[in-house]
Amino acid sequence: MESKPTPMKNPTIVERTSERELVVARTFNGPAHIVFQAWTKPELFMRWWAPKSMGVPMLSCSMDVRVGGGYRIAFGHDASSAMEFFGKYLEVIPNARLVWTNEESDDAAITTVTFEEKDGKTLLVLHELHPSTEAFDANSGAEGGMPEQFEQLDELLVTLVAGR
Amino acid sequence: MVQYAKAHLDASFAALSDATRRGILEQLGRADASITDLAEAFQMTLTGMKKHVGVLEQAGFVTTEKVGRVRTCRLGLRRLEEEAAWIEAYRQLWDARFDELDRVVEELKRKEKDDGE
Numbered sequence: 232m233e234s235k236p237t238p239m240k241n242p243t244i245v246e247r248t249s250e251r252e253l254v255v256a257r258t259f260n261g262p263a264h265i266v267f268q269a270w271t272k273p274e275l276f277m278r279w280w281a282p283k284s285m286g287v288p289m290l291s292c293s294m295d296v297r298v299g300g301g302y303r304i305a306f307g308h309d310a311s312s313a314m315e316f317f318g319k320y321l322e323v324i325p326n327a328r329l330v331w332t333n334e335e336s337d338d339a340a341i342t343t344v345t346f347e348e349k350d351g352k353t354l355l356v357l358h359e360l361h362p363s364t365e366a367f368d369a370n371s372g373a374e375g376g377m378p379e380q381f382e383q384l385d386e387l388l389v390t391l392v393a394g395r
Numbered sequence: 396m397v398q399y400a401k402a403h404l405d406a407s408f409a410a411l412s413d414a415t416r417r418g419i420l421e422q423l424g425r426a427d428a429s430i431t432d433l434a435e436a437f438q439m440t441l442t443g444m445k446k447h448v449g450v451l452e453q454a455g456f457v458t459t460e461k462v463g464r465v466r467t468c469r470l471g472l473r474r475l476e477e478e479a480a481w482i483e484a485y486r487q488l489w490d491a492r493f494d495e496l497d498r499v500v501e502e503l504k505r506k507e508k509d510d511g512e
Contacts, residue, residue, distance in 0.1 A: 240494075240497075241493075241497075243486055243489050243490040243493050244486075245482055245485055245486035245489060246482075247482060253485075255486075255489050257489070257493045259493075259496065259497065259500050260497070260500065261500040261501070261503070262504075265500055265503045265507070266496075266500055268503060269496055269499045269500060269503065275499055275503075278495060278498075279492055279493075279495035279496040279498070279499055280492060281492075282488075282491035282492050282494070282495050284487070284488070284491045285488060285491065357489075
């Protein structure tokens with residue numbers, strides 16, 4: 232008895248490549264222009280950036296995808312408790328490369344996403360560069376994914392070390 | 396399990412509530428050091444320094460090893476473990492995102508194919 236073959240799921244790889252860099256990679260079964268669209272059209276972006284398991288829905292998203300253009304994303308259960316993430320695009324190469332700033336915190340990271348098409352599939356690599364190790368620890372995963380207690384502890388450690 | 400985690404966390408906060416102990420961690424972040432080195436660096440008696448290191452050791456921030464008459468202190472594994480746990484949590488977030496993105500990509504692919512026909 233064989234069950235119906237399910238399409239192979241592509242693995243998601245996350246690696247801290249240095250004290251202040253993090254890389255996330257995954258292959259998508261579609262051409263680069265389609266994957267790029269899903270990153271640059273708000274109505275598409277909103278459908279995947281805040282999965283249910285994240286626990287906080289996305290309230291709004293606006294993107295002006297051109298060099299110097301801004302974006303703004305709000306998360307929360309209602310507008311009064313919304314958390315906003317925003318910045319601007321530093322590089323926009325259609326279907327190939329996006330670079331943006333994350334300006335919601337002072338020592339903000341730079342995010343670079345590359346889209347590399349091969350045989351109708353797209354290798355997506357997201358690279359986060361933080362200005363310092365402390366900033367990395369303070370800001371990475373601020374949108375969720377990190378147990379609250381670790382986050383508090385880490386925040387404390389960072390303030391403590393930085394404050395000396 | 397939760398209680399254990401909580402107790403562990405309380406010990407962490409207690410360990411970090413002291414300026415000298417935070418300084419010790421910072422110092423050990425740069426290089427391993429003996430109790431004597433640390434006592435000198437922080438202008439403290441050996442006994443006083445042993446006490447501080449003991450608190451950090453209890454909370455898992457520092458490990459010590461005695462070789463001959465010298466006790467060497469280094470940063471504990473605990474932060475590494477937490478980092479591994481954090482990376483895995485982060486990977487799960489991205490994995491969930493990308494599963495949704497897979498769906499969007501599939502849908503757009505279908506749409507493009509339909510439009511092309």
